[in-house]
Amino acid sequence: MTTSTSTPTVQSPVRSAPPPTSTVRVVGRRLRGLAVALLLAVLAIAVLYPLLWMVLSSFKDNREVFDHPWGLPGQLRWENFAKASSAGVVRYFVNSIIVTAASIVTTVLISAWAAFSLTRLKIRFGGFALGVVLGGLMIAPTVALIPLFGLLQSLHIYDTYWALIVLYTAFRIPFTTFLIRAYMIDLPREVDEAAILDGCSKSQAFWQVILPMCRPILVSSALLHALFAWNEFAFALVFLNNPNLKTLPVGLMDMQSRLLTDWPVQFAGLTMAALPMVVLFLIGQRQFLRGLTEGMGK
Incomplete structure (x- = not known):
């Protein structure tokens, strides 16, 4: 008589299926987005809070500045x-506007013409000129x-507006030419050829x-x-002695004394000195970001 023995089956524990790959990616993207948002929030606070503190302190009196430096002013x-x-x-505000506006016009126009020559015209020793x-x-x-x-003394422009205008233009042309040249490199040359076929000269094609x-x-x-000319201090301090010609950085230091x-x-x-640059960047921020991203990406 045979006896049959049955071996009991051992059931393995049920394992939960790993989350889908798409879910992991979504969670990762959200975490990265949250980290970037927190970083940008910290940077915004670090930039905006000192400006806000300066504006609020301008409405206080001396006692409130020292007794409640982080509080709100009692009255405006x-x-x-x-x-x-x-x-x-x-x-000082008017002097800074004159110097800044004049140097912007000269720097941007000269740099744009130099970038046009280096990218659209065939000139001798173009590579050497670019290196210089x-x-x-x-x-x-x-x-x-x-x-x-x-x-500046030999040119008889020491202690005049022209001293700063010439220096600001000269020292900013290399950087400005570099930016504009990077933008002009990939502009389609068919546009130049079409302008020349329509009867434009090289200078007309540049301007129009x-x-x-x-x-x-x-x-x-x-x-x-x-931003550079408005806040520049060293040249304005050394090359301007007339109190009526001082720009804002030097004038504010003199006012502090x-x-x-x-x-x-x-x-x-x-x-009052910071407000124009803030407003200017708010007005031109779209073109500013577009110019830098397109120019640096080429």
Whole structure:
């Protein structure tokens, strides 16, 4: 008589299926997006909070500045801005506008013409000329203060607006030419040929065809130069002695020495000096970003 024995089957534990790959990717993208958003929020606070603190402090009095430096002003003291204006900020403001606007026009136009020559015209020693222009990026302005002092005196433009306009133009042409050239490289040459077939000369093609097509990079170059010229300090301090010609950075430093204890008036002057650049960048930010991204990507 045979006895049959059955071996019990051991059931393996049920394993949960791994999440789909698409779900993991979605979660990863969301985490990366959250990390980027947090980083941008921290950067925004780091940039905007000092500006907001400066604006709020311009409406305080000295006691509030020292007793409640992080608090809100008790009232809006617009007279601080009137005091800053009477202390010379308006004059410094006008001087900065004159120097900045004039140097923007000269720098952008000369750099655009140089970039056009290097990219659209066949000139002798074009590569060498490009190297010389880009070599100007390595020259530190402060190193040339002493020889520039004698040069400006020999040209009889020392202690004039032209001293800053010429220097700002000369030292910014290499960088501005580099930006505009990078944008012009991939502009279709068929446009030039069509303009010449229509009877345009090279200069007419530059002014009527190429320059309008380069509007984004021209705006970007103008904004970058405006930021440089508006805040430049060393040249404005060394090459201008007339108090009536001082620009905002030097003028605000001079005002600080005369109004040492009136900090709200100082903050009011700083707010007036920072406001134009903030407004200018808000107006031209779309063209600014477009010019830089398209130019640097070529």
